Amino acid sequence: MEKNNETKSKITNTLKLLTKWEIQLVIIILILVIIGSNISPFFLDVKNQVRNSKNLIEIALMALPMTFIIITGNIDLSVANLLLMSAVVMAKLFENGIPMGWAFAGALLAGTLGGLLNGILVGIVRLPALVATLGTYTLFRGLGFSLLKDFTVKGFPDWFNFLGQGKFLDTDIPIQVVIFIFFAILFGLLLHRTTLGRYIYVIGQNEDACRYSGVPVDGVKILIFTLSGFMSALAGMILAARYASVDADIATGYELTVITAVVLGGVLTTGGTGTMPGVVLSLILLSEVRLLMNLLNTKGPIQQIAFGFLLIMAILVPRQIDRIRSKRRLKSLERKITETESTI
Numbered sequence: 001m002e003k004n005n006e007t008k009s010k011i012t013n014t015l016k017l018l019t020k021w022e023i024q025l026v027i028i029i030l031i032l033v034i035i036g037s038n039i040s041p042f043f044l045d046v047k048n049q050v051r052n053s054k055n056l057i058e059i060a061l062m063a064l065p066m067t068f069i070i071i072t073g074n075i076d077l078s079v080a081n082l083l084l085m086s087a088v089v090m091a092k093l094f095e096n097g098i099p100m101g102w103a104f105a106g107a108l109l110a111g112t113l114g115g116l117l118n119g120i121l122v123g124i125v126r127l128p129a130l131v132a133t134l135g136t137y138t139l140f141r142g143l144g145f146s147l148l149k150d151f152t153v154k155g156f157p158d159w160f161n162f163l164g165q166g167k168f169l170d171t172d173i174p175i176q177v178v179i180f181i182f183f184a185i186l187f188g189l190l191l192h193r194t195t196l197g198r199y200i201y202v203i204g205q206n207e208d209a210c211r212y213s214g215v216p217v218d219g220v221k222i223l224i225f226t227l228s229g230f231m232s233a234l235a236g237m238i239l240a241a242r243y244a245s246v247d248a249d250i251a252t253g254y255e256l257t258v259i260t261a262v263v264l265g266g267v268l269t270t271g272g273t274g275t276m277p278g279v280v281l282s283l284i285l286l287s288e289v290r291l292l293m294n295l296l297n298t299k300g301p302i303q304q305i306a307f308g309f310l311l312i313m314a315i316l317v318p319r320q321i322d323r324i325r326s327k328r329r330l331k332s333l334e335r336k337i338t339e340t341e342s343t344i
Helices: 002-018 021-039 046-054 057-071 079-095 100-123 129-148 158-165 175-193 195-205 207-212 217-243 254-264 276-295 300-343
Strands: none
Touching (some): 057 079, 079 254, 195 217, 254 300
8 A cells, every 4th residue: 555655656746747847848858859860960069069059148148137027027128139239339439449348348337227227117117017128129229220320340359259259268168158157057046045036936926915015026126127237238248259240230139039038948927937947948949949940951031930939839838837737736725625624
């Protein structure tokens, strides 16, 4: 009898583990790797994998604070244009004779202030995040275009270009991948091991209750949007270093890929749910999907259709899983109540 109970317990625990979205993402990635390696002999080539990892780092960096924002039930549509504006600020400062170190700092400051503006509009003015960041989306892109127009700025110093083209020590690992790993660990610890992280989750679950219980909701919103601005600016610096140039068309459409990565990682758009490991796994999945499509010479519009489909599935599947879990918890609660009543 005890062995049967132990077996049932193991099966139940295994099923619970398999219902976790992070585990399902790992399974999907493994299946994709098997399919990709069979379709193309170049899929598992180290050089292809390294080159492919570099191409998604800017999106990955912006996805980290976007995870915070979406868990609170908000969204930031301006991240790509904030990246653009920050890169343009750096380029114009450098073009006008400002040393690159100061131009770099000025770009980070511009991005941080842009994020702060979003935070103030959402946290203090109390505008819906969708409306506020849609407005700044246009504002930041307009500023970028007006400052740079149709010109391209080049000739950055080698130490700056190293951020987008260099390798870590004597390995083949791109330096920007190491930068992402550092920030992924940092943001993961902030989300899962600090008071800020707990505030982010409870705000997403019930913002009104948080306000009544003394949680600094407005302050948290201002902070996470400001972090988003800083990370967008940093992503802009790495993108500029990778291309060794800045023009007014960079990062077009990046915001949708950032949101896709976060939602595909299991972060519900309704807020209150999601993990940083899930988002990192979704970034790996998107990277591998993009590599496979490139190896198959898939055209740009088809790739956009594929990512759009992934975004839809990323919204639907976690919600269905959450509904199934809710139904199971309700049935379990009803069963316990019935058992309690029968004993009475």
